[in-house]
Amino acid sequence: MEQISNFLNLPFTDPVLIFSLILLIILFAPLIFDKIKIPHIVGLIFAGALFGPNGLNVLAYDSSFHLFGQVGVLYIMFLAGIDVDMNDFKQNKNKSIVFGMYTFIIPMLLGIATGIVLMYLIYNNLSGGEPITWVSGEASDSNTLIKYCALSAIVLASMYASNTLLAYPIVSRFGVSRNRSVNIAVGGTIITTVLALLVLAIVLEVARGEMNYIFWLRFIISLSIFGFIIFYLFPRIARWFFKRYADNIVQYIFVLAMVFFASFLAKLAGIEYIIGAFLAGITLNRLVPKQSPLMNRIDFVGNAIFIPFFLISVGMIVNFRILFDGYLTLLTAVLMSVIATLSKYLSAKAARKTFKMSNSEESMIFGLTNAQAAATLAAVMIAYNFVIGYTASGEAVRLLSEEILNGTIIMILVTCIISSIVTERASKKIAISDISNEKSAGIYKPEHRILIPVSNPNTINSLMELAVLIRNKNEKQPIYALSVMSNNNYESQGAIESQKLLEKAVSLGAATDNKVKMISRYDLNIASGISNVVKEKNISDVVMGLHSKTTFSDSFFGSMTDALLSGVNRMICIFKSTQPMGTIKRVVVTVPADAEKESGFNKWCDRVFTLSEHIDAEIVFYCNANTTRSIASLAVARKNHIQPKFMPFENWDEFMTIKTAITSNDLLVVISARKLSPSYQTSFEKLPTQLSESFQENSFIVLYPEQFKEGEVDQMQNSTTKII
Structure with a gap:
C-alpha cells in the first residue's frame, strides 16, 4: 500500500504513469469536447489546465513538457506550411495578396489602438503604480512605460493578424476546396502569418535594445543566407534524398531533421524558430504528395503525439483562477475575443466588396480566417516567456502578461467555435450551389x-x-x-x-x-x-x-497486355517508374489527333489533371489545336488548381522531337489508342521502340483510354491483328 501511495503522490513523478495519463488525456479530451461541439484543440488545453500545477496539480510542468511543447509548436507550423496548396495561391495570387494585406493591416490597426490602453492598465495593475525596473536599463518613467506598452500592443495585434486554417477539414469534407474564396483565404493566410511572425521577431529585437543599423544590416544579410538555404538548397537536397531512399520511415526521419534544422537556422538568422518550421513546410510542400504514405505519417504522428503535447503544455501554464481575481482578466479575454473576431470579419467584408463576392464566399473567408490557434499560441508563448522588467516586489514583467495568456485561451475557444460554425454553414451553401452549377454545365464526374x-x-x-x-x-x-x-x-x-x-x-x-x-x-x-x-x-x-521481356520475340508490352487491350474497353495505364512521384516536377502529355472524339476522353483528362494536382506538378499537353480547345474547356469546367500549358503537336511521326524537351524530373504520359478507334495512328507501331530506346531514364505512362461501345470490343477479340 505504501508503494501505491508513493506512486499516487501529487504531482506524479513516475514517467510511465505520467505518459499513461497524457495518452488518456489525448484520447478522451477530444471525444468529450466533440460531444459538446467544441474543437478538440480547446479540449486539450483545458485538460492541461485541469491536471496541471494550477489545477489539480497531477502533472508538474517540468523540462519534458517544455521540450515536447517546443517540438509541438514547431510541428504545428510545419504542418501549416506543408498543407498549403501553393497552386491555390498562384492561381489567385493578386487577390490573395490584397486580402492578405487586409487581414494583416486591419487587425494590426485595431489591435494596436486597443492594445496600448489594455497593456497600460495591465502594467499599472501589476506594478501597483510603483516604478518598473527595465531589463534594458532604461529610465523608469512614463515614456519608457508607453514604449513597452506599444511594443506589447504590436505583438498582441500580430496575434490577431495571424490565423490557423483550423476549419479547413470542413471545407475538404464538403468538397468545396477549389472555390475561389477558399483559395483566397489560404493565400491570405500565408501572407498574414509570415508578416505577423516577422513583426514578432522585430519587436523582440527592439525589446532587447538591439535595434540599430547594424541590426538591420545583419538581419538582411542573415535573412538572405537563410532564404538561399531554405528555398534553393533544401528542395534540391530533399529531391536527391527522396529519389535514392524509398523507405517511408527513413523519409519521415529525414523530413523531421529538415524541419528542426530549418528552425535552428531561422534562430541563427535572427528570427524565431517557428518561421523556420513554417518555411520548411512551404519548401517541402511540392515534394510530399498529399495522398502519400509519407504525408499520412506526418499528419498522424503530429496530430497523435507532438501537437497534443504542445496543447496540453500550454494549458498547464494557464491559471484560470485569475479570471475571478478581478475585472482586468475578464476584460482582457472579452476584448481580445471581440477584436480578433471583428477584425477578421471586417477583412472578409473588405474582400467581398473588392472582388464582388457572394455572401457565402464572404462567410467562407471569414470562417476560415477567424480561428486563432497555431501561430497565436506560438507568439503568446514566446512573448510570455520574454521578461522585460521587474516590479518593486521582484515580480517579472513580461512582454505579454499572464492576463493576456489566459485571455488568449478564451479567444482561441471563441474564435474556433465561431470559425467551425460559420465555415460549415458556408460550405453547405457553396456545395449546393456547385452541384447545381455542375448539373447545368454537364461537368463530368467519373467513377473510380x-x-x-x-x-x-x-x-x-x-x-x-x-x-x-x-x-x-x-x-x-x-x-x-x-x-x-x-x-x-x-x-x-x-x-x-x-x-x-x-x-x-x-x-x-x-x-x-x-x-x-x-x-x-x-x-x-x-x-x-x-x-x-x-x-x-x-x-x-x-x-x-510494364512487362519485362522474357524472350527476344516477346513484344514490348507483352502478349498478356496485348490480349488485355483487345478484350477490355476500359482505361488501361501501363506504368514504368524510375523515381518517386513526389520528385516529379512536370507531367508531359502527348495526345494524338481526334483524341477528343473518344468516349473515354473526359475520363483520362480527369485522371491526368488529378495526378498533376496531387503531386503538385506543372502539366504540359502536346496536341493539335482542336484537342487543345477541348482540354482547355475541361480544365476551366473542373476549376483546375494547376492551369495546363499547351504546345503544338500536329504530326505523331514527329514524336521523337519531344525528347529534347523532356528532363530527368518529368513524367511522360503517352495517350495511345486501340486499333480501329478514331484517334489510332499507324505511328503507334513505333512507340515500343521509341520508349525503350529513348526514354529509359524517365518514368512514363502509356495510357489507353476507354474506347468503343459495349460489344465492339467483343468483336475485336476474334481479330488476328496484333495490338500494341
Whole structure:
C-alpha cells in the first residue's frame, strides 16, 4: 500500500504513469469536447489546465513538457506550411495578396489602438503604480512605460493578424476546396502569418535594445543566407534524398531533421524558430504528395503525439483562477475575443466588396480566417516567456502578461467555435450551389473503380502510388488488387506468394488511408482473369506495370497486355517508374489527333489533371489545336488548381522531337489508342521502340483510354491483328 501511495503522490513523478495519463488525456479530451461541439484543440488545453500545477496539480510542468511543447509548436507550423496548396495561391495570387494585406493591416490597426490602453492598465495593475525596473536599463518613467506598452500592443495585434486554417477539414469534407474564396483565404493566410511572425521577431529585437543599423544590416544579410538555404538548397537536397531512399520511415526521419534544422537556422538568422518550421513546410510542400504514405505519417504522428503535447503544455501554464481575481482578466479575454473576431470579419467584408463576392464566399473567408490557434499560441508563448522588467516586489514583467495568456485561451475557444460554425454553414451553401452549377454545365464526374493486377513485388509500390494519386481524395470505392493464377492448387508456392503480394497491397493502401480489396482468381490465363474481373466489378481503370521481356520475340508490352487491350474497353495505364512521384516536377502529355472524339476522353483528362494536382506538378499537353480547345474547356469546367500549358503537336511521326524537351524530373504520359478507334495512328507501331530506346531514364505512362461501345470490343477479340 505504501508503494501505491508513493506512486499516487501529487504531482506524479513516475514517467510511465505520467505518459499513461497524457495518452488518456489525448484520447478522451477530444471525444468529450466533440460531444459538446467544441474543437478538440480547446479540449486539450483545458485538460492541461485541469491536471496541471494550477489545477489539480497531477502533472508538474517540468523540462519534458517544455521540450515536447517546443517540438509541438514547431510541428504545428510545419504542418501549416506543408498543407498549403501553393497552386491555390498562384492561381489567385493578386487577390490573395490584397486580402492578405487586409487581414494583416486591419487587425494590426485595431489591435494596436486597443492594445496600448489594455497593456497600460495591465502594467499599472501589476506594478501597483510603483516604478518598473527595465531589463534594458532604461529610465523608469512614463515614456519608457508607453514604449513597452506599444511594443506589447504590436505583438498582441500580430496575434490577431495571424490565423490557423483550423476549419479547413470542413471545407475538404464538403468538397468545396477549389472555390475561389477558399483559395483566397489560404493565400491570405500565408501572407498574414509570415508578416505577423516577422513583426514578432522585430519587436523582440527592439525589446532587447538591439535595434540599430547594424541590426538591420545583419538581419538582411542573415535573412538572405537563410532564404538561399531554405528555398534553393533544401528542395534540391530533399529531391536527391527522396529519389535514392524509398523507405517511408527513413523519409519521415529525414523530413523531421529538415524541419528542426530549418528552425535552428531561422534562430541563427535572427528570427524565431517557428518561421523556420513554417518555411520548411512551404519548401517541402511540392515534394510530399498529399495522398502519400509519407504525408499520412506526418499528419498522424503530429496530430497523435507532438501537437497534443504542445496543447496540453500550454494549458498547464494557464491559471484560470485569475479570471475571478478581478475585472482586468475578464476584460482582457472579452476584448481580445471581440477584436480578433471583428477584425477578421471586417477583412472578409473588405474582400467581398473588392472582388464582388457572394455572401457565402464572404462567410467562407471569414470562417476560415477567424480561428486563432497555431501561430497565436506560438507568439503568446514566446512573448510570455520574454521578461522585460521587474516590479518593486521582484515580480517579472513580461512582454505579454499572464492576463493576456489566459485571455488568449478564451479567444482561441471563441474564435474556433465561431470559425467551425460559420465555415460549415458556408460550405453547405457553396456545395449546393456547385452541384447545381455542375448539373447545368454537364461537368463530368467519373467513377473510380481501380484494378491493380499484382504479380511483381518490384512494381507493386509504384502501382499503388499511381492508383492513389489518380483517385479523387474523397472517393469511397476501394482499390481492387487482383492476383490471377492458372494453377488451382491452393497450397502451391505461387498461391502463397500471390497472397503475400495482395496483403502488401492492402498494407500500402492502409498507409494512405485507402481501402484495398483483395481478389484471388483462378482462370485459364491472366488476361482472361483480368477481363472477367473488369466486367464483374465494373472496373473503370486498370493500372498495371510494364512487362519485362522474357524472350527476344516477346513484344514490348507483352502478349498478356496485348490480349488485355483487345478484350477490355476500359482505361488501361501501363506504368514504368524510375523515381518517386513526389520528385516529379512536370507531367508531359502527348495526345494524338481526334483524341477528343473518344468516349473515354473526359475520363483520362480527369485522371491526368488529378495526378498533376496531387503531386503538385506543372502539366504540359502536346496536341493539335482542336484537342487543345477541348482540354482547355475541361480544365476551366473542373476549376483546375494547376492551369495546363499547351504546345503544338500536329504530326505523331514527329514524336521523337519531344525528347529534347523532356528532363530527368518529368513524367511522360503517352495517350495511345486501340486499333480501329478514331484517334489510332499507324505511328503507334513505333512507340515500343521509341520508349525503350529513348526514354529509359524517365518514368512514363502509356495510357489507353476507354474506347468503343459495349460489344465492339467483343468483336475485336476474334481479330488476328496484333495490338500494341
